Amino acid sequence: MTQRLIAVCIAGPLVLILGGVALAVPLPFASYSPGPTFDVLGKDADEAELVQVDGHKAYYDDGQIRFTTVVASSNGQKLSLGDAMSRWLDRDKAILPYDVVHPPDQSAEDEEAEGAIQMTTSQDVAKAIALKELGTDVPTAVQVAAVSEGGPAEGKLLVHDIFQEVDGTPITTGDDVVKAVRKHTDTSNVEFKILRDGRELNVRVKPKIEEGTPRVGVSVGLGYDFPFKITLRVDPSVGGPSAGLMFSLAIYDTLTPGSLTGGEIIAGTGELQPDGTVGPIGGIEQKIAGAQEAGAKLFFVPKANCPDVKDLDPDLRLVKATTMHEARLALEKWAGDHDAKLPTC
Template structure:
């Protein structure tokens, strides 16, 4: 056997070993891939995603699609092959893990944060849609999570609006926290809560935890609307980036005629209570997801416009959306004339 043959035989297992190491060694990166798109004007499990009780609704043709990104979870490993695929693909992206997640982030913490942001974005979306329609509403405090082993367990429910404690009005989470601390451990409290549009009074007694009076709930600033609006999106979709599309979907559901004139629209962006559309991560992957589902027009947060221009958008028009009102104006203009001039993304900083 020649020296070259021996070298070849030795090289094969070494090469296999190197590839095995490349596949098994985790790298400190996170991959972004195009995710699902969901029509918020559509249905899920046989029920309309946007449900309204106490107000006339208008169900029309057309689609308003929120867009998502598949992101590596904080406790998942990414190997060299996955990183290389992400770098090569025009629709995927790779980022250092430290840029996406704080040190020590767990899957459960990330999921919980995403769920919290989703609930908050839905409340803001309803508020912004009603503001656009000139409908008044007030501030409130919503129960986001309940510890079943705490005093609130079996008494309060997720989604309850806390109206008052011992007759004193509650508007913000801070108001409720102060009321519990003032009562102290062992003192029964009467809470008036609104659940599914009906008020009721419940009693519970705070317990001492970490040296303070606690009742075992997590709260969110929210609103008290004159009628009930719920968004039944898949609980696996988290984060705040669907806020704009929720708001547009609610607005369309509460107004006659199709906001999209029967067309297929997609977009993304957080929504602030004042109607401002905020930036999101993974804009290029979201544009790719929309392109793959035949979307005609894509709404881009103003701060994401420069990055969006680098995406493979195909025949889609990229429309700059700085506020909810801007987005409504753009869609109404487009519905009247698909060739009309609309606010466009440019390479300039917004």
């Protein structure tokens, strides 16, 4: 056996081993894949409407308004070279820097909690914008956005409770609540006066000292004093703010006679702001792929995401969404004529 052949016999397996190791080594990347879509005008597993209205007539018509999701690779799971290559070859998946998908200062639990708060806020903003679209004034309020599991306020304060007073002092901002709680360094009871489903309640919560600061275990956020009750029965495992536009269109459709979609399936995405504008989101290509799989014929793209879709040619119509009002008008126009001229990217 020649020296060259001996070298090949020794080096060949080593190259294969090193190649296998290289393919398995974690890299600083994560991925997005198309997630499920949810018809806000549909029903849940118990055959209950996802949009529930109490105190106003509701109209349940044909058609679907679907919000879209993406599935991110898990927090703590960095892609190997092999995983990254396989996802890169799949047109419906995206590879992103790991720290963009999972910020270094957030645990999986932090991400889940933040997603839940964002979902709560997006639903309330969607309700308010839909009502304003109907000409109804909706005053803003300070509310409970989330309650920490096992915290002092669990079972006492609920998500959507509106803060009216803390220790007898009227509340106008979220900072008012935080500052009032922080005064209780002796862990004496914090006296909350809240509004829950139209009823005034007085609630006492004994704070706990955490990192030297009194806390009651709630997150405070923007809320509204709604004239009647609107409930969105969304799967609690879904978080984030990007369904806001679809929520608002579905609520508007439910509160008005006739089908806003003309009985068709439409989908979209976009974080709805308190002024009615539609903000950008992540994973737009994956959401379009999910909507197409669900049979949608039209998809709303936030204006700021238009550069992300310029090279796409999906089998559904892409419509630029700048505000909820403009999206609503475009949808009504499209429902009457699928070939109508609409805002595009």
